[in-house]
Every structure is written in structure tokens, then in C-alpha cells.
Amino acid sequence: MGDDHSHSSRGSATKSWLDRIAAIFTAEPQDLSDLVEVINEAAMRKLIDNDTQSMLQGVLDVSKMRARDIMVPRSQMATINIDQSLEQMMPLLLENNHSRYPVVNEDKDHIEGILLVKDLLQHSLQGNTEWNLRDLLRPAVIIPESKRVDALLKEFRQKRYHMAIVVDEYGGVSGLITIEDILEQIVGEIEDEHDDEEDVDIKKMASHVYQVSALTPVDEFNESFGTSFDEEEAGTIGGIVLHAFGHMPEKGETIELQNLTFKVSKANSRRLVQLQVIRAKTAADTSALQKD
Known part of the structure; x- marks a missing residue:
């Protein structure tokens, strides 16, 4: 009895959601906000997974874009x-x-x-x-x-x-x-056999040079580099750097933040992908080099 009631509840919820979609298309909405709301609600109810939600949102975004x-x-x-x-x-x-x-x-x-x-x-x-x-x-x-x-x-x-x-x-x-x-x-980003693997967020390339994924969480970056970037400003270091630039930078552009030099190693028209981070050499480093 309880199981029947449970199945009935889930079925009603699914039917209700499908009814809402049908109603939206029947009503021929003037904008996409209703569709976005239904997609987000479907994800919240676990009727679709996060990847599907992102793809559906991407389809809606493409419909509004120009070349x-x-x-x-x-x-x-x-x-x-x-x-x-x-x-x-x-x-x-x-x-x-x-x-x-x-x-x-x-x-x-x-x-x-x-x-x-x-x-x-x-x-x-x-x-x-x-x-x-x-x-x-x-x-x-x-x-x-x-x-x-x-x-x-x-x-x-x-x-x-x-x-x-x-x-x-x-x-x-x-x-x-x-x-x-x-x-x-x-x-989302399509990687092929020619793209560099980016499984490691932070990779040391030389004594003061690092390769950093733009998707590295801000807290992880702060812990690795001793910086104090604000997690409220952006969730990833790429977001922090993009905000500091004030525009979508091209490959090779640099900016200095908190005694670090950030150079764009890889980017596309939508987001930063890979950064080169260079630490400033300290007095201790210079002293050590002189002793050598």
C-alpha cells in the first residue's frame, strides 16, 4: 500500500513536470525564461542530471547568439x-x-x-x-x-x-x-588528442614558473601560492584573473596580481583555459644565486 502511494506520488510529480512543459509550448511563450525555469526545476528534482541541464542551457544560449x-x-x-x-x-x-x-x-x-x-x-x-x-x-x-x-x-x-x-x-x-x-x-570544451592533458590543476614547470588550470578553485590556489584572493569574487582563479583584466584576454596577455605574474597560455572566445603563473624572485633567491 505504501509502495503504491510512493509510486503514485513520483508519477504525479513527473506528470506535473511534463504537463508544465506541454503548457509552455502550447502557450507559445514570448521569451525563454519559462523554459529555463522548467529545466532548472527538472535538475533540482533529479529528473535530468547536471550535464543534461548544462547542454539544454547551452542550446538555449546558442539560439540567442550571433557569429x-x-x-x-x-x-x-x-x-x-x-x-x-x-x-x-x-x-x-x-x-x-x-x-x-x-x-x-x-x-x-x-x-x-x-x-x-x-x-x-x-x-x-x-x-x-x-x-x-x-x-x-x-x-x-x-x-x-x-x-x-x-x-x-x-x-x-x-x-x-x-x-x-x-x-x-x-x-x-x-x-x-x-x-x-x-x-x-x-x-563545453572539446578536447582532442592534440590538447594538453589538464588533470593536474597546478604543475611546476621551473623554479618560479607554474602551469595552472584556469578552473583551479580559488581556495586551492591560495593555499598553494600563499595568496589571499577572495572566493566571493570568483570560484576559480580563472575568474579572478578575468575580472582583473576587465575583458576577455588573448593568448600571451599578462597581468600582475599579488606579486604574481599571470600570463594567458590558452583561451578561447568564452573563457580562460590555462595560465602560466610566475612568482617574483625574492631577496633570498637572489642571495642564494650569488652564493652559487
Whole structure:
């Protein structure tokens, strides 16, 4: 009897939640706040797990985004010049490990096309000593900064291309966007076999140099470095650093906080990923070096 009542209660709760979803779609809400509320309530009731909640929230977020919001900015685009030889390209290809690259003529406003590394590899294996890079290029897909991200994802899937060049209202190149950039808004950071493993939050690289995950909790960072960053300001050291910058920093930017130098080692359009932290050398360190 008790069990029947328990099953009935759970069934009623589930039905009530489903009824609410049905009611929302039937009512055709003017904004997404009702959907967000239902998703959050479903997570609280353990009807969906946290990962599912995050993915659903990501889908809703993508529906409000424009290409300019998540594109790789022009300054961070890895490009190949149309006049480069295979030998000249190799350092760039090995450093970035991308599957495709925009090919430019003189500057990034003049896109000749998109080079797929697999096309280059196939051509190289054929043993051709004389070849023209233009013959390997795929057409570049050009989109405006205002392009809706959800519409772009649909085009990526339907037309089977993976990269688009983003231009501003004057036709100048603003950046690029890939299908992976969009999917990461939904499922989070996508790591591949070329990405560095980041299982360890804090890794010592040299006597005063550390590699630190931006997701390192503030209390853990404070304990390791003897700092006093406020946990109320942000939960992770990446949040602290981002707040201090006041903007989304690019790779290589530095800032000094509490006698530490923070250098951005890895970042994407949405968040910091990896930081290099450098301790200032103390008088004791200098004295020890002089004795040596």
C-alpha cells in the first residue's frame, strides 16, 4: 500500500513536470525564461542530471547568439599565405594542429580559399614536386557578424562544411567560426588528442614558473601560492584573473596580481583555459644565486 502511494506520488510529480512543459509550448511563450525555469526545476528534482541541464542551457544560449559572439577573432586566426611553400607551412601546421586553414593573399582581408590538411597530405604523398597551392583550395564561406549561430549550425550540417569566414559591415574580415566553436557552446570544451592533458590543476614547470588550470578553485590556489584572493569574487582563479583584466584576454596577455605574474597560455572566445603563473624572485633567491 505504501509502495503504491510512493509510486503514485513520483508519477504525479513527473506528470506535473511534463504537463508544465506541454503548457509552455502550447502557450507559445514570448521569451525563454519559462523554459529555463522548467529545466532548472527538472535538475533540482533529479529528473535530468547536471550535464543534461548544462547542454539544454547551452542550446538555449546558442539560439540567442550571433557569429560575432563566439568567432575566433582576426588577431588569433592562423592563416597560410598563398605564396608559401610546403616547407614554410610546416611550422604553422605542426604548432596549431588544425584540420583546415584560411589561405590569404598579402593580408587577412584577402581570403583566397580554405586549405584542408588532408588535401595537402594526399597531394604531398603523390610525390608531385611542382604544384600550385590554389589548386588545392576549397571555396571560403563568407558570413556577416550578425549571422545567427543556430542558423549557421544548420547550414554547417546541411551543406557539409566546417568553417566560415566572418566579415564586418564593410567587408573586412573580423574572424572565423567553426562547427566545433558552436558545439562547444552546447557541450563545453572539446578536447582532442592534440590538447594538453589538464588533470593536474597546478604543475611546476621551473623554479618560479607554474602551469595552472584556469578552473583551479580559488581556495586551492591560495593555499598553494600563499595568496589571499577572495572566493566571493570568483570560484576559480580563472575568474579572478578575468575580472582583473576587465575583458576577455588573448593568448600571451599578462597581468600582475599579488606579486604574481599571470600570463594567458590558452583561451578561447568564452573563457580562460590555462595560465602560466610566475612568482617574483625574492631577496633570498637572489642571495642564494650569488652564493652559487
